[in-house]
Every structure is written in structure tokens, then in C-alpha cells.
Amino acid sequence: MKRTCENIYKNARQSAGLTQEQAAALLNVSPRTLSEYESGRIIPADDIVCKMVVVYKAKHLAYLHLKQSTEVGRRFLPELHILDLPRSVLKLQKEVKDVTDIHSEIVDVACDGEIEEHERETWGYIEKEILEMVGAGLSVIFAKG
Known part of the structure; x- marks a missing residue:
């Protein structure tokens, strides 16, 4: 282990x-x-x-x-940082904003149903941001209350 x-x-x-x-x-x-x-x-x-x-x-x-x-x-599985509830919620809000900020890039890459070679780097960044948001969401669920 x-x-x-x-x-x-x-x-x-x-x-x-x-x-x-x-x-x-x-x-x-x-x-x-x-x-x-x-x-x-x-x-x-x-x-x-x-x-x-x-x-x-x-x-x-x-x-x-x-x-x-x-x-x-x-x-x-995304990294998980268990914090108190207020800090977990703030972290989630920050991560949601980060994903919202790249919304147009997500749509541009995904709209044709495939990730083309020249889009791979952008998609890697998108995946990273989404995983950070998912981890922050889990942190809210598991927050120390």
C-alpha cells in the first residue's frame, strides 16, 4: 500500500x-x-x-x-481535499467558475463529436478542469461539518 x-x-x-x-x-x-x-x-x-x-x-x-x-x-479518481464545509463550498464555486470560463472551448471541441489531433491539448486542459470541479464537488459532500 x-x-x-x-x-x-x-x-x-x-x-x-x-x-x-x-x-x-x-x-x-x-x-x-x-x-x-x-x-x-x-x-x-x-x-x-x-x-x-x-x-x-x-x-x-x-x-x-x-x-x-x-x-x-x-x-x-480525482484528488480529494477534505476541508470544512464553507471552504469546500468556496472551492467548488471557484472550480465551477473555471469550467464556466472555458464553456466555449468545451463546445468548440465537442460539437462535432470527436476530438481532433489539433484539439487534444485543449481537451486535456478541459478534462483537468472538469476533474478539479468533480473533486471539489466530492469535497463538499464529504466536508467536515
Whole structure:
């Protein structure tokens, strides 16, 4: 597992105010197994992460788990920065404005139904901006309230 994700499970548990022993009991795993997850030595199975999401009341953990522990997540899911709700909303508004500002470029490239060779660089920029907006939208959903 990547070093950057070794504490996502621990952070979620601690944010829920649970000790390892309490969380292990609620998750129906041993404290040692939970410790292995939290140290990054073992990646928890999806069913365990689903339990963690519910027990810890941490929807963002599902996303972070996929983003950091799977090749698909690492390659294709947008970055997620979990902030407080007001800052998340402001970030989303900024990203929506950025996409709105390139609306005419999006239409110009997409109107004929294909991305031509000379449009590839522009489309790459468009994709980047849209992914940033999607990430900001998810941040609002997962915001610390």
C-alpha cells in the first residue's frame, strides 16, 4: 500500500472517537488486525471498509480507500481535499467558475463529436478542469461539518 494512505483508517477511527479495541469489536475484527490496517501492513477488504464507513460515520473513507489502495483509483479518481464545509463550498464555486470560463472551448471541441489531433491539448486542459470541479464537488459532500 502507498505510504500516503497508511493512516486513513486510523484517522477515520480517531475522528469517530473510538479506541482500537472499541472499533475492532464493532467491526468484528481483532485489535491486532485493525492495527495491521492502521499501520498499512494489510489493506482491509472492501466489506471491512464498508463497515468502517458506517461505524465511523466517515463516507469519505470509502473514496480514500479506493483512491489510495487500488490502481484504478490512483489512476482515474480525482484528488480529494477534505476541508470544512464553507471552504469546500468556496472551492467548488471557484472550480465551477473555471469550467464556466472555458464553456466555449468545451463546445468548440465537442460539437462535432470527436476530438481532433489539433484539439487534444485543449481537451486535456478541459478534462483537468472538469476533474478539479468533480473533486471539489466530492469535497463538499464529504466536508467536515
